[in-house]
Amino acid sequence: xxxxxxxxxxxxxxxxxxxxxxxxxxxxxxxxxxxxxxxxxxxxxxxxxxxxxxxxxxxxxxxxxxxxxxxxxxxxxxxxxxxxxxxxxxxxxxxxxxxxxxxxxxxxxxxxxxxxxxxxxxxxxxxxxxxxxxxxxxxxxxxxxxxxxxxxxxxxxxxxxxxxxxxxxxxxxxxxxxxxxxxxxxxxxxxxxxxxxxxxxxxxxxxxxxxxxxxxxxxxxxxxxxxxxxxxxxxxxxxxxxxxxxxxxxxxxxxxxxxxxxxxxxxxxxxxxxxxxxxxxxxxxxxxxxxxxxxxxxxxxxxxxxxxxxxxxxxxxxxxxxxxxxxxxxxxxxxxxxxxxxxxxxxxxxxxxxxxxxxxxxxxxxxxxxxxxxxxxxxxxxxxxxxxxxxxxxxxxxxxxxxxxxxxxxxxxxxxxxxxxxxxxxxxxxxxxxxxxxxxxxxxxxxxxxxxxxxxxxxxxxxxxxxxxxxxxxxxxxxxxxxxxxxxxxxxxxxxxxx
Amino acid sequence: xxxxxxxxxxxxxxxxxxxxxxxxxxxxxxxxxxxxxxxxxxxxxxxxxxxxxxxxxxxxxxxxxxxxxxxxxxxxxxxxxxxxxxxxxxxxxxxxxxxxxxxxxxxxxxxxxxxxxxxxxxxxxxxxxxxxxxxxxxxxxxxxxxxxxxxxxxxxxxxxxxxxxxxxxxxxxxxxxxxxxxxxxxxxxxxxxxxxxxxxxxxxxxxxxxxxxxxxxxxxxxxxxxxxxxxxxxxxxxxxxxxxxxxxxxxxxxxxxxxxxxxxxxxxxxxxxxxxxxxxxxxxxxxxxxxxxxxxxxxxxxxxxxxxxxxxxxxxxxxxxxxxxxxxxxxxxxxxxxxxxxxxxxxxxxxxxxxxxxxxxxxxxxxxxxxx
Numbered sequence: 101x102x103x104x105x106x107x108x109x110x111x112x113x114x115x116x117x118x119x120x121x122x123x124x125x126x127x128x129x130x131x132x133x134x135x136x137x138x139x140x141x142x143x144x145x146x147x148x149x150x151x152x153x154x155x156x157x158x159x160x161x162x163x164x165x166x167x168x169x170x171x172x173x174x175x176x177x178x179x180x181x182x183x184x185x186x187x188x189x190x191x192x193x194x195x196x197x198x199x200x201x202x203x204x205x206x207x208x209x210x211x212x213x214x215x216x217x218x219x220x221x222x223x224x225x226x227x228x229x230x231x232x233x234x235x236x237x238x239x240x241x242x243x244x245x246x247x248x249x250x251x252x253x254x255x256x257x258x259x260x261x262x263x264x265x266x267x268x269x270x271x272x273x274x275x276x277x278x279x280x281x282x283x284x285x286x287x288x289x290x291x292x293x294x295x296x297x298x299x300x301x302x303x304x305x306x307x308x309x310x311x312x313x314x315x316x317x318x319x320x321x322x323x324x325x326x327x328x329x330x331x332x333x334x335x336x337x338x339x340x341x342x343x344x345x346x347x348x349x350x351x352x353x354x355x356x357x358x359x360x361x362x363x364x365x366x367x368x369x370x371x372x373x374x375x376x377x378x379x380x381x382x383x384x385x386x387x388x389x390x391x392x393x394x395x396x397x398x399x400x401x402x403x404x405x406x407x408x409x410x411x412x413x414x415x416x417x418x419x420x421x422x423x424x425x426x427x428x429x430x431x432x433x434x435x436x437x438x439x440x441x442x443x444x445x446x447x448x449x450x451x452x453x454x455x456x457x458x459x460x461x462x463x464x465x466x467x468x469x470x471x472x473x474x475x476x477x478x479x480x481x482x483x484x485x486x487x488x489x490x491x492x493x494x495x496x497x498x499x500x501x502x503x504x505x506x507x508x509x510x511x512x513x514x515x516x517x518x519x520x521x522x523x524x525x526x527x528x529x530x531x532x533x534x535x536x537x538x539x540x541x542x543x544x545x546x547x548x549x550x551x552x553x554x555x556x557x558x559x560x561x562x563x564x565x566x567x568x569x570x571x572x573x574x575x576x577x578x579x580x581x582x583x584x585x586x587x588x589x590x591x592x593x594x595x596x597x598x599x
Numbered sequence: 600x601x602x603x604x605x606x607x608x609x610x611x612x613x614x615x616x617x618x619x620x621x622x623x624x625x626x627x628x629x630x631x632x633x634x635x636x637x638x639x640x641x642x643x644x645x646x647x648x649x650x651x652x653x654x655x656x657x658x659x660x661x662x663x664x665x666x667x668x669x670x671x672x673x674x675x676x677x678x679x680x681x682x683x684x685x686x687x688x689x690x691x692x693x694x695x696x697x698x699x700x701x702x703x704x705x706x707x708x709x710x711x712x713x714x715x716x717x718x719x720x721x722x723x724x725x726x727x728x729x730x731x732x733x734x735x736x737x738x739x740x741x742x743x744x745x746x747x748x749x750x751x752x753x754x755x756x757x758x759x760x761x762x763x764x765x766x767x768x769x770x771x772x773x774x775x776x777x778x779x780x781x782x783x784x785x786x787x788x789x790x791x792x793x794x795x796x797x798x799x800x801x802x803x804x805x806x807x808x809x810x811x812x813x814x815x816x817x818x819x820x821x822x823x824x825x826x827x828x829x830x831x832x833x834x835x836x837x838x839x840x841x842x843x844x845x846x847x848x849x850x851x852x853x854x855x856x857x858x859x860x861x862x863x864x865x866x867x868x869x870x871x872x873x874x875x876x877x878x879x880x881x882x883x884x885x886x887x888x889x890x891x892x893x894x895x896x897x898x899x900x901x902x903x904x905x906x907x908x909x910x911x912x913x914x915x916x917x918x919x920x921x922x923x924x925x926x927x928x929x930x931x932x933x934x935x936x937x938x939x940x941x942x943x944x945x946x947x948x949x950x951x952x953x954x955x956x957x958x959x960x961x962x963x964x965x966x967x968x969x970x971x
Contacts, residue, residue, distance in 0.1 A: 398830060421833025430831070438831045441824045452821065452832040456814045467813050 101162060101178055101258040101290050102127045103148060108157035110143055117143040119314040121157070125259070125307075130281055130291045132301040132322070135311035136334055136530040137500055141294050144311070145261045148292075149181040150174040180252025181261040186244050190237040194230055195219055198251045215254075222253050226283050242273035249280070259290040266300055271558060271591060278304050296334075296531070298327045298341075299559070310334055335532045345542045348566040350376040354519050354550035355395070359406035362399055363390045366574035367406070372519065377541070377551040379565025379582060381558060383594050387574040388554045389433060392523050395552070396430040397423045410519065424453050427518030431509055431525060433554065435501075439508045442497040446487070447471075449496050450478040450511050477514070485510030486536060502533035509537060513544060520544055523554040538564060558587060572596045608884050608891065611931035612898065619924045628916045636912055637905030637921075647904060649780070649790035653862075655893075655900035656792075657682070657854040657871070659799035661878025662885055662892035663806050664851035669887050670810055671843030672823030677723060677738025678851035679875025680745030681716040685852030687749040688715030689859040690767050690866035694757070697771025704774045709856050716852015717845040719745060724844030728837035734844065742875070753868045765868035776860045793861030795853070802850060803889040809846075810889075819843050851875060872903075880929045899925065 103125040110118040117140045125131040133141045147154045150168040158165050161177050168174050174181070188197050195216045204218075205211030216232045223230055228246045236244060245265065252260050266274050281291055281304060295301060301308050302322060310318040310333040318333045331339040351374030360368045364387040372378045382388055393399050395408060397420035408415040415423065424430075432438035440449055451460040451474050458466060459473040478492040485506040487499070496504060509525065525541065526534040541564060545551050555561040562568060562582040570577045570593035577593040620630035641647050661678040668675035692711040696704055723737035750765070757767040776795065780788035810816035821829040822839040830836050858870055881899055885891030906921035 396831075419833070419835075420830065424833055432831060437825075437827050439828065441821055441828050443824050444821070448817070452828065455817050455821075455832065461814045467815070469812055469814060469817060471812075 102160075103179070103259055103290070103292070104160040104163075105144060105148060106158050106160060108144065108147060108154045108159070110140075110147060110152060110154050116314050118147070118154070121311075121314075121316055123309050123316060123319070125290060125292055127162075127290055128285060128288055129306040130285055130293065130304055132305035132308040133292060133294050133311060134296060134298065134301055134308060134330060134334060136296060136532070137502065137528070139311040139334070140314040141311050142263055145181065145263065145292060145294055148174065149179060149261055151181075175255050175257070178256060178258035179261065180255060180257030180259070182245070182248040182252060182263065182265060184264040184267060186248055188236045188244060188247060190235075192236060193232070194234050194236060194239075194247050194250075195232040197236055197247055198232075198254050200251075202255055219250060219254065222250055226253065226280060226287065228253075228280060240273075242269055242276070245269070245277065246280070257289075259292065260284070261292045261294070263294045264296075265293060266295065266297065271587075272595070274300070298330050298531075301330065302327060312336055331531055335530075337532075339531055340535050343538050343542070343563040345564075346546070348376040348545065350374065350566070351548065354411060355552065356409045357395075357406070358409075360391070360394065360404070360408060361406055361574075362394045362404045363387075364574045365390045365394065368571075368574070368576055369406075370569055370576065370579075372550045372552050374518075374550050375545060375548050376566045377545050377553055377564055379561040379568045380552070380554045380571055381561045381568055381590055381594060382571035382577075384556050386571045386594075388523065388571055391571070392430070392433070392521050392552070392554055395521055396420060396428065396432075421453075421456075424515065425457075427515065429512035429515045429517030429520050431505075431512050431520070431522040433523035433527070435504055435508055440496045440504060443495055445478075445493050445495055446482065446499075446507060447474050447478040447492040449507060450474070450481050450492070452511065454515070481507060481510035481514060485513075485540070500530075501527075502529040505529050505537065506533060509540060513540065517544070517549055520549050520551045522551065524556060525553070526555075526557070526560060534560075558590060562587075562590070570594055604886055604888070604891070608886065608895070608932060611884070611934075612928055614931045615924055615927035618927050619920065622923055623916055623920065626915050628913050633909055633913055633916050633920065636908050638901065639905075640908040641901040641905035645786045646790065649786055649792045651897070651900045651904045652796050653790065653792040653857075653900075654903045655896045656796045656799050656857045657874040658877055658881050658896035658899055659803060659893055660853045660857070661851050661874050662881030662896050663802055663889060664847045664849075665878045665882035666885065666887040666889070666892055667806060667810070667819070667850060668843055668847040669882060670816075670823050671819040671839060671847075672826065673724075673727075673840065673843055673847070674735050675720065675738055675844065675847045675851075676735055676879065677720060677741050677745075677848070677875070678878045679871060679873065680738070680742035681719045681848040681851040682854040682858075682871060682875055683745045683749050684719045685712045685716035685848075686855035686858050686870065687752060687767075687866050688712065688852075689855040690770055691757070693770025693774035693859065693864075694768055697774070699771070699773060701773040704771060705776060705860065708770070708774050708860055709853075712852045712855035712859075713849040714852075716855070717849035720844040720848020720851065721841055724841035727844075728840040734840075746869075749866070750868055753866060757866065766863075767866035769865045770859065774860055775864055776856070778861065791862040793857065795857035795861045798853065798856060800893065802853060803893050806850070807889040815842075819846075851878070877925075880925065880932075884928060884932050898928075 105121050105123045108118055108121040121144055123144065135141045143152065146152050148159060150171045150173050153169055159168055166177060189200065195212055198219055199215045203210055204215045219232045228250055230243055230246045230250065236247060266277065269277060284291060293305065305322045308320060308322050308325065308330065309316055310330060312334060327341055331341055353371045354374050355372040358369050368391065380388055390399065394404050397418060401416060404416060410428065436442065441452065454460055456466060460470060462468055462470040475492055481487065482490045482492060487503050487507050487510065522541065525537050529537065541551060553561060553564055565582045568580050568582040570590060572594060573596060577596065580590060623630040623633050641651050661682065664678045665675055689708050689712040692708045696707060719741065722741060723734045726732045726737050727734050753765055753767055759768050776793055778788050778791065778793045780786040780790055810820060818834045818839055821832060821834060822836055826836050854874055859866060877899060881892055881895040885895035902921045902924055906918035909916060909920060910918035
């Protein structure tokens with residue numbers, strides 16, 4: 101199925117989300133739409149799916165102008181969409197989820213057996229193995245995504261729009277997912293994939309459309325382009341995709357962990373020296389979160405066994421506040437849950453953790469907030485870490501993910517840290533900001549800070565780390581030299597295999 | 600506070616009066632007559648204004664109490680119990696240390712009011728911090744215990760033998776605080792408006808400073824906004840729960856100063872006209888801002904005072920119209936949270952970031968427990 105957006109414009113209040121877009125998706129191809137957060141790529145595809153209606157312009161399906169006013173219309177035309185956040189009813193079975201809204205049988209008698217047979221047929225045809233009788237919440241994320249795909253296929257979708265489909269998948273699942281997409285293409289389906297990961301675009305797509313600030317800034321055949329060109333188009337300037345760093349000059353041990361166990365962490369021992377970045381790789385949920393939280397002092401002391409020593413000092417009985425005082429900074433993996441007070445201003449957020457002591461607090465017993473000093477600090481962080489828009493009075497909620505992250509990193513770097521615990525530093529962050537954050541982390545290392553870095557992005561952690569630990573099932577499955585190890589080697593450790 | 604923050608509560612009040620007018624029409628009286636009676640008497644000089652401000656005093660205290668707790672993420676439905684315990688403690692100090700000079704006894708009584716209220720409120724705070732039991736349930740239950748406890752103490756220990764009324768012996772003369780009638784010309788001293796009203800305004804200012812200008816306030820608001828982030832910032836959430844409840848209870852307890860030291864000069868059982876619960880509505884209408892709380896308390900006091908002549912001088916409408924108006928105000932304020940949510944939803948598509956913040960949910964939470 102061929103899909104074409106012609107001169108599509110969509111405005112939300114003062115924001116021009118789509119500005120005279122022209123996108124052509126050829127039949128039987130995999131078409132990637134890339135762009136930074138807020139570039140308008142999701143909006144464009146939601147217009148094609150009838151979620152939004154365009155202010156002007158037209159949608160053509162197989163060269164005929166079509167009115168798509170609601171998802172219903174799109175489905176009837178054979179357009180399906182899988183959203184970034186799955187729309188599944190978790191306590192129901194796979195079959196029940198797939199037929200929801202298109203139930204087979206008569207109005208009174210639901211014929212689920214017929215549906216289950218149809219679903220089996222589909223999952224064989226596309227090799228999308230899922231048990232039709234399984235309850236959705238018992239399935240892994242990768243399997244749930246297959247249910248979403250089946251849902252669209254069951255509704256006879258000829259063209260599938262996938263919004264950031266790999267964001268939730270592990271590297272292994274991504275590979276499998278791509279082979280499913282290729283199979284769909286070979287069966288004549290058309291796929292539109294929205295993403296901001298360039299490596300995936302190059303791996304899977306036939307053609308790529310790049311968007312920036314609501315406009316299409318380029319549309320090229322994938323084999324005629326490369327990551328650097330795409331990044332330049334996306335960001336609008338030259339972007340350094342490789343991380344440039346000199347060899348580490350490690351000093352003495354700053355953090356020594358011996359036999360640490362807490363919740364999912366099971367007897368972990370390692371050390372981080374001044375002036376080096378120790379990376380922790382692993383499939384999410386293998387103890388990374390708990391490890392970092394334990395080191396930051398956020399887990400109850402009684403749950404923690406083993407020793408954590410910092411510059412020779414036992415940290416077990418030291419609370420989170422005191423740990424920050426002695427120079428342990430923490431950039432949390434989930435900035436909305438831990439890192440920010442979303443309704444507070446940037447100023448107020450810039451002092452979280454140091455709000456109770458000078459310079460943020462002044463007066464008798466440091467009881468009063470020193471507004472001038474706080475604003476000065478906020479303005480400094482905003483300037484040094486390029487937080488946009490640079491208005492300290494704005495609530496943190498008003499910032500994009502990348503700018504929120506820069507604010508947190510700036511706040512923590514201003515501590516200044518002796519040890520930096522940094523988890524998922526660039527999750528949901530634009531390419532331009534990723535480059536900036538990576539440079540800042542390396543600068544921190546070069547200034548003599550000990551850095552412990554956790555990231556689910558294998559590329560990121562291997563590029564930044566000087567030493568790489570692989571965590572599996574709460575244990576360290578191995579240590580590798582990130583400049584020598586291959587992705588396969590690390591992947592094997594991540595899944596519990598051995599060298 | 601921005602202008603828009605004032606606009607919504609004002610709209611709620613106007614809407615409430617509009618619907619109230621329809622109710623009056625249905626009953627068969629003239630809304631114009633009823634409302635002019637209501638406002639006219641509440642705002643007349645000196646009796647109307649004097650009593651209105653007197654009625655507003657306890658509502659300012661309880662409104663502030665509820666607002667502070669809400670900023671800390673806690674729903675204090677126990678202001679009623681806290682103010683009873685506090686009023687009794689105030690009277691007890693006033694009776695027990697009756698011989699002390701005024702300069703000593705008055706501050707001592709005030710301290711008793713604050714500490715008793717704070718201690719009573721700290722109980723659910725501790726229970727939540729220690730065992731995670733919900734403060735709404737515990738504050739409600741402590742209301743019953745408080746009322747029963749002070750009732751028992753009054754009945755069996757502090758009542759003058761032979762007194763037919765459930766009240767304590769009088770406090771010492773030196774514990775009394777001045778009525779404003781003694782300093783404001785034209786305001787008769789029989790009107791119980793007293794120094795506690797000024798104290799209430801001072802308390803509102805203090806709450807403002809506390810919440811927005813001090814590190815304590817930062818920690819209270821941070822905990823209320825996002826406990827996980829507050830914890831990350833080195834704030835002890837458990838300590839905050841106890842502290843915030845204590846501050847809230849201390850504010851509610853100050854009602855005892857107005858009641859015992861400035862009005863009846865003794866503990867009078869069952870004195871509270873649901874001040875603690877009305878405080879929830881006051882905080883809601885005042886958008887949890889101290890200035891808003893003062894304005895909202897004044898509005899509720901106007902309704903309360905204005906209801907008296909409505910009863911006496913209209914044909915059909917009784918002073919229950921006041922309760923209807925109060926309920927309507929609460930309903931419209933709650934509906935406002937809904938409007939806001941819709942507005943935010945409309946905007947959200949543009950800014951691509953969720954705007955339906957914690958405020959509507961906190962307000963909706965309050966609305967459902969408006970009066971218990």
